[in-house]
Each structure stands twice: as structure tokens, then as C-alpha cells.
Amino acid sequence: MTFRSLILRDLVLATRIGGGGAMAVGFFIVAAALYPLGIGPELVLLRRIAPGVLWVSALLSCLLSLDRMFQADEEDGTLDLLMLSSFSPTGLVLAKVLAHWLTTGLPLIIAAPYVAMAFNLEHGPMLTLIFSMLLGTPVLSLVGAVGAALTVGVRRGGMLLSLLLLPLYIPVLIFGAGSIEATLFGTGAEAHLIVLLALLLASLALCPIAAASALREHVQS
Amino acid sequence: MRLEGRGLACVRGERELFAGVDFSLSEGELIFLEGPNGSGKSSFLRMIAGLLRPSSGSFLRDGALLASGSQDLQEQLIYVGHQDPVKPAFSVAENLIFWMGLAGRKIEYRRGRGGGLVTDGTQDALGALGIAALADIPARLLSAGQRRRLNLARLAAIPRPLWLLDEPTVGLDASGDALLAGLMSRHRASGGLVIVASHTDFGVLANRHLHFGQGRNP
Numbered sequence: 001m002t003f004r005s006l007i008l009r010d011l012v013l014a015t016r017i018g019g020g021g022a023m024a025v026g027f028f029i030v031a032a033a034l035y036p037l038g039i040g041p042e043l044v045l046l047r048r049i050a051p052g053v054l055w056v057s058a059l060l061s062c063l064l065s066l067d068r069m070f071q072a073d074e075e076d077g078t079l080d081l082l083m084l085s086s087f088s089p090t091g092l093v094l095a096k097v098l099a100h101w102l103t104t105g106l107p108l109i110i111a112a113p114y115v116a117m118a119f120n121l122e123h124g125p126m127l128t129l130i131f132s133m134l135l136g137t138p139v140l141s142l143v144g145a146v147g148a149a150l151t152v153g154v155r156r157g158g159m160l161l162s163l164l165l166l167p168l169y170i171p172v173l174i175f176g177a178g179s180i181e182a183t184l185f186g187t188g189a190e191a192h193l194i195v196l197l198a199l200l201l202a203s204l205a206l207c208p209i210a211a212a213s214a215l216r217e218h219v220q221s
Numbered sequence: 222m223r224l225e226g227r228g229l230a231c232v233r234g235e236r237e238l239f240a241g242v243d244f245s246l247s248e249g250e251l252i253f254l255e256g257p258n259g260s261g262k263s264s265f266l267r268m269i270a271g272l273l274r275p276s277s278g279s280f281l282r283d284g285a286l287l288a289s290g291s292q293d294l295q296e297q298l299i300y301v302g303h304q305d306p307v308k309p310a311f312s313v314a315e316n317l318i319f320w321m322g323l324a325g326r327k328i329e330y331r332r333g334r335g336g337g338l339v340t341d342g343t344q345d346a347l348g349a350l351g352i353a354a355l356a357d358i359p360a361r362l363l364s365a366g367q368r369r370r371l372n373l374a375r376l377a378a379i380p381r382p383l384w385l386l387d388e389p390t391v392g393l394d395a396s397g398d399a400l401l402a403g404l405m406s407r408h409r410a411s412g413g414l415v416i417v418a419s420h421t422d423f424g425v426l427a428n429r430h431l432h433f434g435q436g437r438n439p
Contacts, residue, residue, distance in 0.1 A: 005322055008330050012337065016310040077304030080272055084295050085323040219272055 003095055006087070010099035021065070021103035025111050028061040032115045043120045050119035051180035052173075054129060055136075057115075058108055059169050062140040065104050066165070067158045069096055069148040070215065079152075083219050089212035093149070097141045097208070105137030121180075128183040128193075135196040136176045142200075142207040143168050149214035153221075171199055222282060222297065222382050223247045224269075224414060229278035231264045238264055239433055242278070246416065246429075248382075249409045253427035254418035260434025262418035263303070266385045269416065270300040296325075298383040303391075305372040309361030313352065314343045316360050317374055324379045346378035347371075350400055365392045376404055384408065386417040398423040 014021055035053050036046055073079045082092055112133055116126050147165040151157035179192035223246065230240035238261030246252055254262045267273040269280070271290030280287040280294070287294055307316050318338040322328040328340045347353040350370040355363070363371065369392040376384060384405070390398050402424040405415055417425065 005328055005330065009319055009322075009338070012330070013308060013310050073306075075304075076306045076308070077302050078306040078308070080270075080300065080302055081306055081320065081323055083272065084270060084298075084300060086292065086296060086325065087323075220274055 003091060006092070006095040007099045007102070010096065011102060014099070014103045021107050024061040024065050024104045025107040027064055028057050028108050029111055029115055031060060032057040033118055036118045046118075047120045047184065050116065050121050050125075051129075051177035051184070054112065054116065054119070054180075055132075055173050055177045058112075058133065058137065058176075059140065059166070059173060061108065062104055062137065062144065063162055063165060065100065066141075066144040066148050067151065067161050069100055069145060070152045071148070071157075074152045074218070079215070079219060083216070089215055090208045093145055093208040093211040093215070097138075097145045100144070101138050101141040105133075105141055108137060109133045125180050125183045128180050128189045131193060132176045132179045132189070132196060135193060135200050136172045139172050139196070139199050139203050140169060142203040145211040146207050146214065149211040149218070152215065152218050172196070175199070222414065223284070224383065225281040225284075226269070227279055227281070229265070229268065230276045231261050231268065231273070232276040233261075233264065237276075240277075242431070244429070244431060246414050248412040248414060250428040251405065251409060251415040251417065251425060252429045252431055253425065254416065254431050254433065256433030262433055263387050265431075265433070266300070266387050266416065266418060267302075270298060270385055271295055272300070294383075297381055298385055299324075299375055299379055299381050300385045300387075301372060301375070301389055302387050305368040307360045307363070307368050307371055309359065311360055312337065312357050313347065313360050313363065313371055314338075314356040316371060317343050317346060317378055320375050321378050324375075324381070326379075342378060346374045349377035349404060350374045351396065366394055366397060369393055370397055370400075373401060373404075376408070382413050384413065384415045384417075386415065386419075388419055389417065390419055390421050390423050 032054055035049065039045060070079065073082060083089065109130060112129055113126055116129055121129065144165055147161050150164065151161050154160055175192045175195045179189040179196070182189045182192055225245040227243055229242040231238040242265070244252060254265065256262055264273055268275050271294065274289050282294060311319065315338040318328050318340045321340060326340055328338055331337060331339050344353055344356060347356055350373055352367060352370050352374070355367065360371065373389060389401060393401065405425055409415060
């Protein structure tokens with residue numbers, strides 16, 4: 001079995017069950033849409049808070065589906081089979097992360113411009129939003145994999161997972177929202193986006209290894 | 222293949238489950254693990270599979286020392302644990318195909334109606350466990366016994382010399398027991414190795430019995 005078919009299998013399961021991805025996008029849209037409804041048609045204020053609100057909503061909706069990343073396979077014994085297979089645990093984590101991003105991160109990016117319209121964001125900031133999410137949401141999945149692997153044996157570990165992950169998501173939030181703000185104020189978003197890229201590369205290098213050893217530790221215990 | 226274990230010990234928490242266990246298993250042989258609940262039979266099987274590190278002791282294959290969790294050995298064994306790793310959203314055949322894929326079989330993905338995971342040889346394996354007629358139904362509709370049969374179909378679908386079976390008859394009816402016993406005797410006749418832990422004597426003739434939990438537990 002190849003890396004590709006492992007991802008395909010997760011995608012097939014996700015589309016047949018229907019849960020994960022659609023739910024995350026739905027949550028993202030509803031959560032972000034609550035602000036304009038609550039605040040009212042204050043166009044200047046909405047545009048001012050848009051970067052933070054959009055990114056916070058994205059972080060939260062990403063968290064929703066993370067706890068099932070490894071737990072679904074742990075509960076029915078599939079994780080044992082995966083660990084016994086010729087896949088390296090690191091490769092397994094990477095496949096899971098990619099499947100998670102394709103079912104959660106990517107739909108969020110596609111939905112983001114529509115949500116951004118409710119915040120009176122113009123063309124420029126909206127483009128920055130998409131760029132920042134392209135760089136930032138994979139970080140959420142990668143860092144999330146470490147949390148999901150650490151809490152794989154914890155039943156109803158959603159709260160613990162949030163406590164573990166939200167502090168680690170702060171840098172993504174700061175530079176993601178910062179990049180859009182910078183575009184709004186006309187100071188240029190490059191610096192923020194480069195930091196996001198650095199975060200992505202660092203988490204790509206470190207998180208699969210960390211998550212894999214957490215999984216190995218869980219199976220052996 | 223000849224598999225040996227020397228001085229194997231298992232400590233879980235503060236408690237020593239077993240210590241100083243030796244065994245050897247040659248082609249065509251079967252070891253039957255016996256002992257009360259919690260005496261370490263499952264841990265012993267997970268240890269051989271490399272899913273649990275032994276507290277002490279070592280494994281040898283054909284006289285050569287094996288590293289714990291050796292990928293080499295893992296590619297020659299099938300481990301059937303307590304749980305049935307069946308995905309409810311996959312069809313019966315697709316579950317089996319995924320397991321075959323994990324074991325190195327080339328599998329395809331087909332789009333559209335009647336699509337999904339595809340490979341050949343599933344029908345024979347499902348037939349060996351008496352569930353060939355269920356191949357295309359979603360696995361969420363299976364009963365516990367049928368799920369167990371599907372899990373055991375891995376034994377027929379994936380040719381590997383070493384079988385590690387942990388309570389394989391749980392949930393099976395009498396005809397399921399008989400099918401499994403038949404699979405095991407054919408496997409041994411073709412030179413396979415089996416280690417099985419079970420509380421029911423379902424007609425397997427063991428070469429050796431390993432007893433666990435004799436006076437070691439409080």
C-alpha cells in the first residue's frame with residue numbers, strides 16, 4: 001500500500017461518514033457570521049475586527065475534527081495494524097495530517113472569501129487572508145497531530161486537546177491575523193507571511209516525528 | 222521459520238505478569254496459551270508482535286537474535302487482537318482490501334457507482350469464513366460474529382507464516398469455530414506457525430501448552 005492510498009482511504013471514509021470536513025466548514029461560517037449579526041452594520045468596525053475574528057474561527061473549527069485524527073483508528077484496533085505495517089509511524093502521521101488538511105483546512109480556505117465578504121473586506125486583504133490561510137492551516141493540522149497523538153488514549157479528550165493546542169496555535173493566530181491587518185493599513189504583509197512560512201517549515205520538520213513517538217508510546221503502553 | 226523466546230518477562234505498572242517464559246515454535250506447530258484473565262496472555266502475544274517491549278528476555282528467529290519490534294518479523298505475522306478493526310463506512314470487501322493493502326497488496330481506488338477500493342482475491346478469503354455473500358454490504362450492518370469472521374478473513378487473504386491469535390473465537394458460533402479450526406490446520410499443514418490464546422477448546426490440537434499466572438499473581 002502506498003502513501004497515496006492511505007490518504008485516499010481517509011478521504012473515502014471522511015466523505016462517506018460526512019462528519020469532519022463539512023462540519024468544520026459549517027462551524028467556521030456560523031461562528032464567523034455571528035459577529036456581524038451581533039455587532040450590526042458598522043462597516044469600519046467590522047473591517048477592523050475581521051482579521052482576528054476570521055482566524056480565531058478558523059482555529060476553533062480546525063480543533064473540532066482533530067480529536068478523531070488517530071482516535072477512530074485507536075478505538076477499533078486499526079492503529080495496531082497500522083503500526084505493524086511497513087509504514088513508518090512518521091509517514092503514517094504525515095498521511096493523516098494531509099488527509100486532515102484536505103478535509104478541513106482546504107474547505108476552510110475555500111469558504112473564507114465568502115465569510116470575509118460579511119466583514120466588508122476588499123480584494124487586497126481578502127487575497128492576504130487566503131495566502132495566510134494557505135500557509136497557516138497546514139500548521140494547525142501538523143501541530144494538531146501532536147496533540148491528537150498525545151491524547152489518543154483519552155476518552156472525551158476534546159477539552160484536554162483544546163487546552164494543549166490553543167496556546168500552541170497563538171503564533172499562527174498572531175501572524176495570520178497580523179498579515180491581514182498589515183494589508184488593511186497598507187504596510188505590506190510580506191513579513192508576516194514569511195514568518196508563517198517559517199512556522200510551516202518548522203512544524204513540517206518536527207511535528208510528524210513528535211506525533212509518531214507519541215503514538216508509538218501509546219501502543220507500547 | 223523457527224521462532225524462539227528466552228527468559229521473557231512482562232511488568233505492567235508495578236505488577237509482574239510473568240517472568241522467565243521460554244518457548245520455541247517450528248514450522249507446522251501450534252502453541253496454546255492458557256491461564257486466567259489478566260495472567261498476561263494478551264501481553265505475551267503483543268510482545269511477540271512487537272507491539273509491547275518485553276521487560277526482559279529476547280526473541281530468536283532461526284537462531285538469530287531479533288530486535289524488539291523488528292520490522293522483519295512484523296512483515297511475516299498476522300496479529301488478531303481483541304478488537305475487530307472494521308470500518309463501518311466501508312463495505313465488507315473494502316475492509317478486507319484495506320488490510321490486504323496494509324500487508325503490501327497493490328490496491329486500487331475506483332470512482333463512481335460500484336467504486337471504492339478494489340483488488341482481487343477477496344471473494345475466496347471471505348468464502349473461507351462463510352461470509353462471501355456479504356461482500357458488498359456496508360460493514361456497519363454486520364453482527365458481532367460476522368465482524369469477527371471478517372477480521373479472521375485476513376488469515377485467509379494474507380499469506381504469512383506466523384499467526385498470533387488472541388481469543389479468536391469470541392463472538393463466533395459453532396460453525397465459525399469449525400471454519401477457524403480448519404484454517405489453522407491447513408495453515409500448519411503448509412508449514413505455518415500458530416500461537417493462540419483461547420478459553421474455548423475448539424478442536425485445535427496443540428503441540429505445546431504454555432501456562433500463565435501460576436502463583437505469580439497476588
